[in-house]
Amino acid sequence: MENNVPKDAPKKIDNCCTLKSNYTIDTSILKQYDQRNLIFNRIHNDASWKGYNKNTEKQGLRNITEKRRGYTRIDYALAEAAWTVHDVWTGAFNWNRFIRPGGSSLMGEKWYQDIYKVENLDVISRKLKKAAKFYGASLVGITELDRRWLFINKRNLTPLKLPNEIKSVIVMAFEMNELGIAASPTCLAAAATGLGYSMMAFTASCLSEFIRNLGYIAIPAGNDIALSIPLAIDAGLGQLGRNGLLITPEYGPRVRICKIFTNLPLVPDKPLTFGVNDFCRQCKLCAEACEVGAISMEENPSFQPACKSNNPGVLKWYVDAEKCYEFWCDNGTDCSTCIAVCPYNKRRKIPP
Ligand code: SF4
Ligand code: SF4
Numbered sequence: 001m002e003n004n005v006p007k008d009a010p011k012k013i014d015n016c017c018t019l020k021s022n023y024t025i026d027t028s029i030l031k032q033y034d035q036r037n038l039i040f041n042r043i044h045n046d047a048s049w050k051g052y053n054k055n056t057e058k059q060g061l062r063n064i065t066e067k068r069r070g071y072t073r074i075d076y077a078l079a080e081a082a083w084t085v086h087d088v089w090t091g092a093f094n095w096n097r098f099i100r101p102g103g104s105s106l107m108g109e110k111w112y113q114d115i116y117k118v119e120n121l122d123v124i125s126r127k128l129k130k131a132a133k134f135y136g137a138s139l140v141g142i143t144e145l146d147r148r149w150l151f152i153n154k155r156n157l158t159p160l161k162l163p164n165e166i167k168s169v170i171v172m173a174f175e176m177n178e179l180g181i182a183a184s185p186t187c188l189a190a191a192a193t194g195l196g197y198s199m200m201a202f203t204a205s206c207l208s209e210f211i212r213n214l215g216y217i218a219i220p221a222g223n224d225i226a227l228s229i230p231l232a233i234d235a236g237l238g239q240l241g242r243n244g245l246l247i248t249p250e251y252g253p254r255v256r257i258c259k260i261f262t263n264l265p266l267v268p269d270k271p272l273t274f275g276v277n278d279f280c281r282q283c284k285l286c287a288e289a290c291e292v293g294a295i296s297m298e299e300n301p302s303f304q305p306a307c308k309s310n311n312p313g314v315l316k317w318y319v320d321a322e323k324c325y326e327f328w329c330d331n332g333t334d335c336s337t338c339i340a341v342c343p344y345n346k347r348r349k350i351p352p
Helices: 039-045 057-066 073-082 084-088 121-134 178-182 187-213 228-234 276-283 285-289 321-331
Strands: 013-015 024-026 139-144 168-175 218-221 255-262
Touching (some): 039 321, 057 073, 057 321, 073 187, 139 228
Antiparallel strands (some): 218 255
């Protein structure tokens, strides 16, 4: 088991390697995250920050006018359209069963109302995972809900109250298009990202409805409700990298993550360790490639946050989300360079 605890780490640490997962927490610091600090909320609520009221539009229009390679009108059309399912279908992350307009199901409205009796936890967990992949997930894992990862508020800053019966989280990862991500920071990488979000919306809504059809609660979320990466780590999907992203054995950091909170009884998966901490100590490729130095070059992880948008209390390399977002504005679209250069971002052989 890896141990990434530096010699000068605070004493009151809860080294989760031996308990539940493979990160180290300072329980005297860690708090549930307040989404007011989320970088995308600070664009509108933090006038003290350089990124206040800034977006990618100004540079994006300049890029189109100049016909920059990877930033043409066609490239922007591709990237913006990739978000369609996620952005347009706002019901995808509904907390309740969808109402089908005017008898759209031949099965009517009674058959799903009894609660399905789970007789074998292994069997239902296996079937649930098969369903997740059937609907489009690349990877799926299950964890008990650790409520420390829940936000204190929703994305719209209203208080978050998750029902007490919720005990499990199903975490899904979606592979992003490898050639698109390789073209970062152009619009082609942004298109791969947008498509990842649309796939999240599609799959999370279908799988949630599958769970509701069994009579259980299903609350789907993209980036809302809780921190996705610690939940994904708890669910055995991968480890945390220097770039602040989930590193999976299958696709490295080239995934998007969503999750479903449920009271369906399930068997949790075990966290996974495959050498990421030690590798990231030496590698630093993402930090070198980041054009604005948003990723730490320090050899060891620390408890020192890089900016107000970080959630302190976990031993890791903190990423400066302010510098990152400011680069997106200057670039004219979002960036995935720290995903593209990561050696764990395996590339399948492309047939001749
Ligand atoms: S997304 Fe781009 S700007 Fe942001 S940390 Fe990664 S490489 Fe740096
Ligand atoms: S690029 Fe290297 S240092 Fe960065 S996350 Fe990947 S393996 Fe770790």
